[in-house]
Amino acid sequence: MATNDKQVIFSLVGVGKVYPPKKQVLRDIYLGFYYGAKIGVLGLNGSGKSSLLKIIAGVDPNYVGEITRSKGYTVGLLE
Numbered sequence: 001m002a003t004n005d006k007q008v009i010f011s012l013v014g015v016g017k018v019y020p021p022k023k024q025v026l027r028d029i030y031l032g033f034y035y036g037a038k039i040g041v042l043g044l045n046g047s048g049k050s051s052l053l054k055i056i057a058g059v060d061p062n063y064v065g066e067i068t069r070s071k072g073y074t075v076g077l078l079e
Contacts, residue, residue, distance in 0.1 A: 008032040009073045010056070015065035017051050025051050029065070035073070053077055 010033040017026040025048030033039065041049045054060040055067070057077035069075075 007035060007070070009035050009070040010075065011068045012056070013066040013068075015052075015055060015063055015067065017048060017055065017060075017063045026055075026063070 012029050012031045015026060015029040016024065018024045025046070029052065041052060043049045051060065054077065055063050057075045058069075059077060
């Protein structure tokens with residue numbers, strides 16, 4: 001798919017995640033990715049890295065905030 005490499009094809013606005021009873025692992029995450037972006041996520045054990053990646057990949061629908069995906073693009077996740 002031809003695209004402008006400066007076009008944001010995926011964005012997160014104010015994304016957060018809380019596990020019961022009240023464990024907040026993500027709060028107010030704002031990210032945007034350009035076509036062809038490759039990302040790395042670093043953090044301590046239990047800091048929400050896997051939760052963030054599952055939300056980005058669309059595997060976990062239980063979050064707050066807004067995610068926008070451009071049509072025709074997908075996000076892959078290897079576990």
